[in-house]
Amino acid sequence: MEKAKRFLKPTNEESESVARLSVPVHQIGVNSSFYEYFSLRGIRVDRVEPGFVACTFKVPPRLTDRTGKFASGAIANLVDEVGGAVIHVEGLPMNVSVDMSISYLSTARLNDELEITSRVLGQRGGYSGTIVLLRNKATGEVIAEGRHSLFRQHASKI
Template sequence: MKGIQVDLLEPDRIVCSFKVTPPLPPLLNGGNFMHGGATATLVDLIGSAAILTVGTPSFGVSVEINVSYLDSAYPGEEVEVEAKALRVGKAVGVASVELRKKKTGKIIAQGHHTKYLALASKL
């Protein structure tokens, strides 16, 4: 996604940040705070990136994405996204993803992403 900065990249973990800046209609909902769909997309993308840090040869396909929405992010706020690969095997990868306000550390959302990775070996 455009505007996301990678702050830390290591095996099993990635930390990114971005600023919620209008006018970015895909990021904001009608209430003028970060859209739940944008949050779910970040869980998908950054969770996948954490799984890839382990060295899996396949992007795979999502099997499950779960997001718990705990707070809102408003225009001008910086958001930090931390994803950790919990398990990466031959067929399945699992990551946890947390979005939080960079200034206060308050959790905006927590996500869990499961991917099927064995697809590349079948091609």
């Protein structure tokens, strides 16, 4: 247990970095939230077609672990966001994630450029399924594959 505590204890540099963060009050619809700014900044959308989205993302320092590898939580976040974006309809509420399954197949490092593709696997009623693939753009190596189930409640017909 002590070994785990020592591993998880932030370094002085990490503590100071967090202390310098400034988190303004978020105004919905006016500006991006801290979450969007922190985790989604840097995604470049390359192609959008019905049922398909392709993006490029360069791994930034803020989303790496202590060893300089792209953090698994950041990968899960991209699967959630890009998987949800491929089925989002402007003007309707966002879908809610019901289930995600991610296979971490390799690692990406700081400044690696990734290709992220997402496509719709199917939709039935309010449920949708998507698949998200993250590849290293330089090597073509698959970093992760995620399957994502989402739900949006349809308006009542009454």
